[in-house]
Amino acid sequence: MNKKLTAILVDDEPLAIETLGVLLDMYCPEIEIVGKGNSIDQAIILVETYKPQIVFLDIEMPNGNGFMLLNRIDTTNIKIIFTTAYSQYTIQAIRKGVHDYLMKPIDSDELVSSIDRLKKSLLEKNPHEEKVLIQCMDKVHRIKLNQIQRCESESNYTHLFLNSDKKITVSMTLKSIEQKLIHDTSFIRVHQSHLINKDYVVSLSRGAKPGLTMKSGEEIPISYRKKTQVFSKINC
Structure with missing residues (x-):
């Protein structure tokens, strides 16, 4: 472990x-x-x-x-x-x-x-790498937790970005996805629209507009309300 x-x-x-x-x-x-x-x-x-x-x-x-x-x-x-x-x-x-x-x-x-x-x-x-079941329409995705880089909400849909450069879009709210992942301490809700896997964070900005840079190069904002919690969980 x-x-x-x-x-x-x-x-x-x-x-x-x-x-x-x-x-x-x-x-x-x-x-x-x-x-x-x-x-x-x-x-x-x-x-x-x-x-x-x-x-x-x-x-x-x-x-x-x-x-x-x-x-x-x-x-x-x-x-x-x-x-x-x-x-x-x-x-x-x-x-x-x-x-x-x-x-x-x-x-x-x-x-x-x-x-x-x-x-x-x-x-x-959990003798093996834990997986989560995500249903999309008539298809169920079985995804390893450590393959999920981040999740981003769009209305009542959520985009899951995987480390294979694959994106899965499901008809679930980000809150519903969060409830499936929250027991794994790698996942942090950093913004109303963003849930990230801290194992994929490469840098953290603590300035006037706090944010994260992911290994993919994407910039993810951190909401003002969540910044204290996020800063305490991520050390970059």
Whole structure:
């Protein structure tokens, strides 16, 4: 697994977040921390914004129990790792299907073991290059995700530009396409009309009119509303 796994850290104790961040940097370089929050409300915003693959989540917090977050977000494509000083929630966590339950203070060996198991489960789930099914009229296209360079909307149609210089036009909105691809962290909605695969980005302009240059040479605008999120996900 070459791509980094994205994660957010949620804990009401700043020291706990700092300590976990240090442990991940030292022992789990395959994890990219994309956000940190100290409340359930902040966690919801972070999940909706970054679509992380992992949420490290404290249970006991002043404004609500960590299980409240699980009831308010779609965890289909998210692995939950509880980080807590309380052992009495283990059975409840198992019933909720969380990936792991790490007791504070977090042991580095246990953290590494947890991440190794998580990576193994992801590989078993996707043993081959993942593909997406896109229907166009009476034909279904089966496309490898890593072959999609970008998607561009045109009214109720969307153009998919592939790395083979092939373009497929489908009668689906860009939002519908985004829902099919959003679990793959390579894809980022950068503009109302553009969804791009960051693996095909060669340069990023942060000026008055922010934009991206793709490997194909095409220039893609970044909307003002999305620029902060895009800049945090793309490093050029």
